[in-house]
Amino acid sequence: MASDVPEQVFQDTNVYTRRTPGRGNATFCSKNVKAKSQLMYVAKPLIVALETAELLTHCYFCFRTSGESGLPSYSLEQARSLKTCSGCKVVRFCDQKCQRQAWSAYHRLECKLFARLHPRILPTNVRGIVRLLKQQEAGKLAEGEWVRLLALEAHLDQLRKEGGERWEDLMLMAQATKSYSGSEQSLELILRLICILTVNAFTLTSPTLDPLGLALHPSTALLNHSCDPNAFVRFQVLPASQQPGFAEPGGISIHALRDISKNEEITLSYVDNTLPLENRRGELMERYFFRCSCNLCARGSNTTRDNLHQTNSMLSDQNGSNLLASKSLRVGRDAIALLLDIESHPGMEQTRVDDLNSIMADLAGTAVWPLYRYPWPQLRHLLLLGLLSSNRYSEALSQSAILMRAVYPVMHEQQHHPIRMAQLWVLLSICLYCLEAGIQGDGSIGEASSRFRMLGLLHCVLIEFIYRVSHEGARINGAFEDSIDQAYKTIASVSSFWPEYQQKKGTVIKATALWLDNQIHDQLRKEGVSQEIIDLSSRGGATLTPS
Ligand SMILES: C[S@@+](CC[C@H](N)C(=O)[O-])C[C@H]1O[C@@H](n2cnc3c(N)ncnc32)[C@H](O)[C@@H]1O
Incomplete structure (x- = not known):
């Protein structure tokens, strides 16, 4: 039923895509553009899912923390003003208007399933794919978008060959998705969709960049990575030509970070690009299966991201090894371990304020660790949240x-x-x-x-x-x-x-x-x-x- 397909608003007149040696499809600027200009816009991502923890505090339709104003705010718990769906008791809405819109677009396809599983909640990516499969079966997806989604990079062969725990997890997720969605699609296709989501999804964020979930559209998925990117992603933005008004929830908007010349490739950073070279490399290889050759990586590990501060007090022993540097790197490793631990329990930062203060004092104690070097800024950000x-x-x-x-x-x-x-x-x-x-x-x-x-x-x-x-x-x-x-x-x-x-x-x-x-x-x-x-x-x- 083509008429049931939601109307898509799409703008990509500033870009074109072509295959590029060693980088698959790549997206380029079709004219000179100024910093901040909108390069691409897509109103309705094909897959969008709120993180499980955010289901409690955000409207399932518009992703705001409350129905009042939509002002980005740092006030934390506003769940009281959201109304729980009486059907599934899992998702919440600002008001009936948001509930009605979500119901007709997708929630009627999944509400019964969520209710059956309650109080258990499916993982974020499984929820995303279950909804996609149900929408596809209900004829709510544009034919072309489904085909382009399936053509995206999945790295399925590498993942299969690598095997291990990650592969087992992906298989389990695919089996769960197939059984919960009741889809007639093959297990292999569902597995492919899960891998596509892992490789291509953006982190959906609030206007103040708090991570809320994930969003994917096959057009914006064709942007390659650089550790020195020239573009960034924003949500809750309208097409540049449109009058201010209601921005589609989850709508993806790509903007120039700096001036970009005609025919220059448009790139985003897939990882925190303030990480030292080895950390960036490790993450890019592990999740995206490539070795980055951007300008920043070409400079090796002699950048502000990598260096410790050299001072006269940095003493070498008779064998030439630098005691202060190795002691500092040990402190750094402990700090990274704490960071990863706290990051794996989002929303619990207030219980870790003392740990954060203590490890930050250790980093200060090295006297060579710059304030902007990983993981100090990330730890300070968690301290701020706490x-x-x-x-x-x-x-x-x-x-x-x-x-x-x-x-x-x-x-x-x-x-x-x-x-x-x-x-x-x-x-x-x-x-x-x-x-x-x-x-x-x-x-x-x-x-x-x-x-x-x-x-x-x-x-x-x-x-x-x-x-x-x-x-x-x-x-x-x-x-x-x-x-x-x-x-x-x-x-x-x-x-x-x-x-x-x-x-x-x-x-x-x-x-x-x-x-x-x-x-x-x-x-x-x-x-x-x-x-x-x-x-x-x-x-x-x-x-x-x-x-
Ligand atoms: C989100 S997709 C980007 C579009 C992709 N090139 C395609 O053809 O579908 C991510 C994948 O693109 C490739 N890729 C992205 N940035 C790259 C880069 N800087 N160098 C080499 N490959 C890159 C990797 O295979 C990565 O897993």
Whole structure:
């Protein structure tokens, strides 16, 4: 029933695809484009699935944490305002409107199955494929998209040959998918679909980049990887040509990270590209079966991502081995083990704050580990999550400021980089929480009120700063940008500090930047970070004005 196929909105006029030696299909720019420009847009991914843990806290249709405004926020548990589906008791919705739309698009095909399994919940990728198979059988997929999906890279032969636990898991998943979906497709085809999902899916994220699940469309899956990518993925964005309005949940939008020339290949980073060379290589080979030959990899392991800070105190023994470096690398290995452990239990960060503080003190103790070197930024990010979920906003403010000013600018060059923008928004939100909670300093009343005033002014400075960066150059037509505009529009009516900021902008920007940097330095010294290491990261700059 072709009429049952949901209407797809698709834009790819800025790109073309062709086969490229050693890289399979690759996608190229068909004209010169400016940074931030939209390169591709697809409204309805073929596969989209919320992570199991996110089913509790996010609307199953629009992926918002509550039905109210859709403002990206760092407030954590908003599940109370979502209504549980009375059929399956597994998924939740903002309201009847979201429920009706999900029901007619896909939930009616899976609700009974979810109910039968409740309280057990199928793993995220199995849910994604079960829904796809049921939609295909119900004639709800465009014929061409199904065929293009099946033609994607699956690395099935490599996986089969490699065997082992991973292969067994894939087989088990395929068997479970076949039996739960009741699909008549062969086990081999279902296995292929699961492998395709593993190789080609994007991590679905909130506007502030919190991971929510996975999304896949055969067109955007043809973008290859580079550790020095020229593009990035965003969700909840509209086509550039469309008026601001409702962005399709899960709609995939690809944007230029920097200016891209005609006929240049468009690349994304499949992994955290701030990892050292060996870690990037390992992850790319293990999951995607290729060895990267991008410009960054060609530079080998002599980059900021790989190096420890060389100081005069780095002593070599008589055999020439560097004791300090090997001791530091040992600390680094322990830190990575802790990171992986905490990452494998998302949502539990608040129970690990002491562990995180302790390992970060060990990294500081090496005196050679830069603040921006893996895994320190990742650990600091988890610490920030832990502090936020424990409502420790004052400490969270310092951690967020460190990431925003001292860490991410070294790791991500562009001010509009999605990670830097998201962290700016987080800092802004924390600033607001601190103001609302009337956070007082622990010193005299005079100090407390001066802190309050600085937070009030900083709030104004940050809103104007993020607004200007989001409006600089090409405009992204997204929910995040709408929220920024909204915050900017209302600041004059909500902040009593706005008139003072407007009167003495230059002085206020300098004073708040200095104040923030003092908070950062005080916190880093408290953590035991040496001045030399702090100085290495002072590239963030003293201004809070767009470049
Ligand atoms: C998401 S797909 C990208 C599209 C793929 N080239 C195709 O033809 O379907 C990911 C796969 O593409 C290949 N690939 C991606 N980036 C690559 C690169 N930089 N060098 C070599 N192969 C790459 C790998 O086989 C990887 O598993």
